[in-house]
Amino acid sequence: MEMWLMTAASLLAGFVDAIVGGGGLILVPALFAAFPGAPPATLLGTNKSASIWGTAASAAQFSQRVQMRWGALWPAALAGFCGALAGAWGVTQFPGDFLRRALPAILLAVLLYTLARKDMGRHHAPRFTGRAETLAACSIGLGIGVYDGFFGPGTGSFLVFLFVRWMGYDFLNASASAKVINVLTNGAALLLLALKGHVWWHYGLAMAVANVAGSLIGTRVALRHGAGFVRIVFMAVVSALILKTAYDAFLK
Template sequence: MDVGLQEVLVLCVFAFLAGGLDAIVGGGGLVQLPALLVVLPQAPVVALLGTNKLAPVVGTASAAITYQRRVVIDRRTAAVMAGTALVGSGLGALLATQVGSELLKPVVLVVLIAVLGYTLARPALGEVEQLRLTARAQQAVAVVGGAAIGFYDGFVGPGTGSFLVFLLVGAVGLSFLHASATAKIVNTMTNLAALALFAYGGHVLWVLGAAMAAANLAGSQIGARLAVRRGSAWVRRVFVVVVGALVLRLAYDVLG
């Protein structure tokens, strides 16, 4: 499929913004995927879903490296979660190539509203690290949570990073900054698995995706550095804004 220069430039702007959001708390799909659907309305939706995974693979991997240089990460939890998320994402992407993802949206909307309400009701949530689980329980959360969120990422996508951050803050007790750093490692794996499945089926616009990946990379570097510099309290505020926007977006899709 041929894509004009003007369309590529517009999509690169949105990819840059998405990279910044993904690096901080996730939610880049809120920006990037709708842009693809609007700018390229004639393209097959499954091809846009596949192309949407290419840029974040580069961006989240870059952000993960930036975080690891500046923030101490529990590598064992991150590795376990990334492994199960990788499998879950592959299964979700496989299902997405066969059926539509519309049936999950009402459920995701309810969950996001609960996440937003819980976060707002606890102003101190995630400002400092308060680990509340045994090592075994933490690994269990990593296995189950990673698989479930990975499946969602492969099947639907937008908001995956935010779900990962909330799981690590709300269930494990990490600060928002450390949760975001860990989520980048996991999200890289989910994006990679989903991309591999879409690519195997020939559902990726590679030239466009490469240009968007470069823009996403630039945005992710700025976002990760901002998060480290501003700290958990600032990351928490961005998280609330992004989840609120996701709620509005999904409510429009479900009820509109």
């Protein structure tokens, strides 16, 4: 029964995550509900073992239809990988309670700003070129990588928002670019958790197949409907993140 539940949750998570990130909103709670007595690190590791493949499949599919700016994205992805490793180390040294309580307010600010700027992310007009673009993308990759390794919720949404607001991308190109960085940040977390034995590979394999299937469907939907649709899904996911993180921080 648990295998079927996890497979269905992974399929839906892959679909949502491919469009704008936020698949963890679906899959992580499903894992915790199905296995309430399991170590949290094991459930998070199993989540990463599935979601990384869906994110990679989505990135590959986007790259065939969207003009990816690889000269900036590969260094940014590597910076994200290093940042995630540093963040994962940091979480073993410092408590994350302050970030848990601040996160709902940060996400709310992102949502309100996006709502106020109705044209933001509708047109693709990159602000940087050459070395300046690489440095800006690496700053995003490193900063969000550290956050993903240290805490994690909303990583995809933060990547999309920064690529839109700072880099001048539209929501479709921002989502495609975010996938490349997110593959490497997820890879860093998965590497650490797997080395410590915190992955259920027998569940992870079935969930990975479902996540890839959901991701491929979600990517096609995003490509078909364009930046305006991705913007709407982005606001819906951020709204759900605000509710989830506020509940975890103040009511749980």
